[in-house]
Amino acid sequence: MxxxxxxxxxxxxxxxxxxxxxxxxxxxxxxxxxxxxxxxTSNTVTLTVEANRNWHGFVAGQYTQLTVxxxxxxxxxxxxxxxxxTASGRQFELTVKAHPNGLVSNHLVSRARPGMVVGLTxxxxxxxxxxxxxxxxxxxxxxxxxxxxLSMLRTLCAEGHSGPVTFVHYCxxxxxxxxxxxxxxxxxxxxxxxxxxxxxxxxxxxxxxGFVSVAQLDAIDASWRQAExxxxxxxxxxxxxxxxxxxxxxxxxxxxxxxxxxxxxxxAPDVSGAIRFTGSGTExxxxxxxxxxxxxxxxxxPKSGCRMGICHSCICPLVxxxxxxxxxxxxxxxxxxxxxxxxxxxxxxxxxxx
Amino acid sequence: MPIxxxxxISEEALDELGRELDHIYDSTIADLGAADxxxxxxxxxxxxxxxxxxxxxxxxxxxxxxxxxQPSPGRRASSRMIGGVSMIGLGVAKIVxxxxxxxxxxxxxxxxxxxxxxxxxxxxxxxxCPSDQWKHGHNVVHHTWTNVxxxxxxxxxxxMRVTPKQPWNPVYLAQPVYNTxxxxxxxxxxxxxxxxxxxxxxxxxxxxxxxxxSLKATGAKAARxxxxxxxxxxxxxxxxxxxxxxxxxGANLIRNLWSYMIIFCGHFPQGVYVFxxxxxxxxxxxxxYVRQLLGSANIKGGAAFHLLSGNLDHQIEHHLFxxxxxxxxQRVAPRVKALCSRYGLPYNSASLSRQFGTTTLKIWRYSLPxxxxxxxxxxxxxx
Numbered sequence: 001m002x003x004x005x006x007x008x009x010x011x012x013x014x015x016x017x018x019x020x021x022x023x024x025x026x027x028x029x030x031x032x033x034x035x036x037x038x039x040x041t042s043n044t045v046t047l048t049v050e051a052n053r054n055w056h057g058f059v060a061g062q063y064t065q066l067t068v069x070x071x072x073x074x075x076x077x078x079x080x081x082x083x084x085x086t087a088s089g090r091q092f093e094l095t096v097k098a099h100p101n102g103l104v105s106n107h108l109v110s111r112a113r114p115g116m117v118v119g120l121t122x123x124x125x126x127x128x129x130x131x132x133x134x135x136x137x138x139x140x141x142x143x144x145x146x147x148x149x150l151s152m153l154r155t156l157c158a159e160g161h162s163g164p165v166t167f168v169h170y171c172x173x174x175x176x177x178x179x180x181x182x183x184x185x186x187x188x189x190x191x192x193x194x195x196x197x198x199x200x201x202x203x204x205x206x207x208x209x210g211f212v213s214v215a216q217l218d219a220i221d222a223s224w225r226q227a228e229x230x231x232x233x234x235x236x237x238x239x240x241x242x243x244x245x246x247x248x249x250x251x252x253x254x255x256x257x258x259x260x261x262x263x264x265x266x267x268a269p270d271v272s273g274a275i276r277f278t279g280s281g282t283e284x285x286x287x288x289x290x291x292x293x294x295x296x297x298x299x300x301x302p303k304s305g306c307r308m309g310i311c312h313s314c315i316c317p318l319v320x321x322x323x324x325x326x327x328x329x330x331x332x333x334x335x336x337x338x339x340x341x342x343x344x345x346x347x348x349x350x351x352x353x354x
Numbered sequence: 355m356p357i358x359x360x361x362x363i364s365e366e367a368l369d370e371l372g373r374e375l376d377h378i379y380d381s382t383i384a385d386l387g388a389a390d391x392x393x394x395x396x397x398x399x400x401x402x403x404x405x406x407x408x409x410x411x412x413x414x415x416x417x418x419x420x421x422x423x424q425p426s427p428g429r430r431a432s433s434r435m436i437g438g439v440s441m442i443g444l445g446v447a448k449i450v451x452x453x454x455x456x457x458x459x460x461x462x463x464x465x466x467x468x469x470x471x472x473x474x475x476x477x478x479x480x481x482x483c484p485s486d487q488w489k490h491g492h493n494v495v496h497h498t499w500t501n502v503x504x505x506x507x508x509x510x511x512x513x514m515r516v517t518p519k520q521p522w523n524p525v526y527l528a529q530p531v532y533n534t535x536x537x538x539x540x541x542x543x544x545x546x547x548x549x550x551x552x553x554x555x556x557x558x559x560x561x562x563x564x565x566x567x568s569l570k571a572t573g574a575k576a577a578r579x580x581x582x583x584x585x586x587x588x589x590x591x592x593x594x595x596x597x598x599x600x601x602x603x604g605a606n607l608i609r610n611l612w613s614y615m616i617i618f619c620g621h622f623p624q625g626v627y628v629f630x631x632x633x634x635x636x637x638x639x640x641x642x643y644v645r646q647l648l649g650s651a652n653i654k655g656g657a658a659f660h661l662l663s664g665n666l667d668h669q670i671e672h673h674l675f676x677x678x679x680x681x682x683x684q685r686v687a688p689r690v691k692a693l694c695s696r697y698g699l700p701y702n703s704a705s706l707s708r709q710f711g712t713t714t715l716k717i718w719r720y721s722l723p724x725x726x727x728x729x730x731x732x733x734x735x736x737x
Binding site for chain 2 (some may be wrong): 004007008009010011012016017021069071072073076211305306308309310311312313315327329334337338340
């Protein structure tokens with residue numbers, strides 16, 4: 001049936017006609033509609049998303065790639081589901097914090113409204129609780145890294161997990177705390193759950209002061225060394241905690257999810273760096289020429305045409321890093337974006353799918 | 355040796371012209387946003403609705419005719435009228451899909467939106483020519499080497515003599531006939547254009563294998579197109595198969611004739627320049643621009659004409675900026691024209707009847723040996 005419909009609607013396929021009726025209808029793609037918008041703090045937004053039928057749930061700790069359109073251009077970022085994974089249905093919650101240079105996060109915090117349609121991917125990521133729940137769990141989060149870890153806490157509570165769970169959350173001030181009331185409520189209703197709030201810029205306001213340290217962990221939970229630890233937060237917290245666990249020879253107990261702040265974009269033309277062609281595994285030192293020239297210099301034979309930016313034959317996805325269009329000067333650092341390699345030169349280290 | 359120019363322009367002035375054209379491009383690209391995105395999305399939505407709607411009306415027309423072997427004259431007349439209207443609807447939908455949407459999406463004009471479905475990499479159009487073949491023959495070969503003899507395979511599409519620079523041979527005597535035939539079967543001409551029949555018949559083993567593969571790809575795409583238009587949809591009408599088949603054939607013919615006419619007006623009208631390979635050796639970007647300008651022709655028309663011609667009535671702007679979204683050509687045209695006027699360069703823009711008329715006259719004239727070269731068409735120099 002689906003094949004007959006695709007043949008009758010060739011070359012575009014049936015989905016391209018179904019979406020004329022409703023923007024979230026699709027036979028294959030995962031899309032969602034925002035049905036709830038709550039702004040818990042001045043610079044965050046908590047979205048309730050209802051996905052279409054192609055959404056098949058998630059495991060606590062996983063994320064989805066959310067796509068929005070800003071000034072006509074699609075942008076995709078990863079956001080972790082914050083809801084309990086035991087909840088049935090296709091609704092889930094995401095909390096987004098506006099970062100100073102974050103295009104998508106600022107857009108969502110200021111513009112998200114019920115009815116907005118967003119692109120999604122099936123849940124992905126291996127930062128998850130094991131099927132056999134650990135007896136003792138330590139959850140650590142910082143700032144907007146709270147979402148996957150909160151999903152784990154909510155899931156454990158919903159399952160009636162009886163082992164001790166310690167939830168430690170770091171944020172700058174009490175005013176930056178999201179889910180404060182719910183965390184207190186969970187702690188009061190579940191005797192096995194302890195919630196620790198630490199406000200690093202506001203000494204005396206939280207349960208503990210200062211950044212993560214062995215002494216602080218000892219004070220929070222004397223048996224933290226015996227717990228399986230799940231952590232998500234900004235880079236300084238992650239690296240400090242990783243060092244503590246490595247020092248204590250507990251690296252195997254620490255499970256982390258890195259979340260990057262806004263993509264770093266080089267300010268000045270920087271020709272030094274390496275180009276890695278991920279498809280072929282080739283790597284060269286950049287000499288500042290266009291990626292096409294350098295790929296050919298490295299013995300690769302990428303598809304190309306006009307070599308002047310008009311024919312779009314040579315486009316390849318940017319895997320990581322920053323490139324600069326030598327014709328227009330436009331700088332791009334969006335992962336997965338197609339770039340014309342004949343008129344783009346690397347800025348610092350880049351990876352190209354070639 | 356650089357390309358011949360119709361007026362004296364110093365190297366410095368040429369470079370300045372190049373920078374001014376760069377500026378028109380850069381400022382337009384920087385200004386792209388939600389309004390442009392809405393334009394293409396609404397257009398695609400309208401086009402798909404028209405295509406689907408026309409097909410459903412076509413089926414309704416077949417139902418009106420009924421199952422009777424001898425329907426009443428009244429029923430037959432209404433069925434034919436509905437069939438005719440839906441045929442025009444589907445024909446227009448196909449024109450818009452191929453020209454204002456498909457051709458321009460495949461140029462990468464809408465890649466900036468980063469929508470994986472409206473993208474030069476993924477777009478497949480409603481035409482028997484596979485999109486990857488089209489993108490090579492058109493975007494790479496034709497747009498890079500516009501009107502360069504021996505490089506651009508679109509000069510007379512390898513089968514016609516459209517300039518006295520092409521040596522005459524007796525086959526060209528028949529070109530007024532096969533030119534007309536090409537108009538009716540245009541989509542099929544486009545479908546096999548990327549296949550080099552010289553290489554297929556007389557080339558090396560590798561050449562023959564390559565060309566055969568290209569022909570096979572066209573065959574596979576054509577099979578899908580034929581199955582859709584001439585089998586699947588007519589089959590939905592059951593015994594009234596023919597009442598749906600006929601308007602499908604008609605819709606494809608409408609699209610063929612219209613796109614043939616518009617596309618032939620792009621580079622063949624009187625006043626368009628043709629270049630030699632030696633002209634473009636070491637060509638600068640500024641001279642590349644001038645070549646695009648001298649080698650292309652615009653057609654005058656209104657808003658509906660812009661849409662139905664896929665904005666190829668702005669062929670000059672399209673050739674200067676092939677990946678600029680087509681809805682912007684109308685706005686940059688006065689700036690391009692003003693530049694031409696300032697530098698004394700021709701800006702070949704005229705009515706459809708003049709452009710198509712001189713194109714057809716050239717095809718007739720150059721079917722015979724000889725003919726004079728196009729020099730400066732003084733009437734068309736912007737002033």
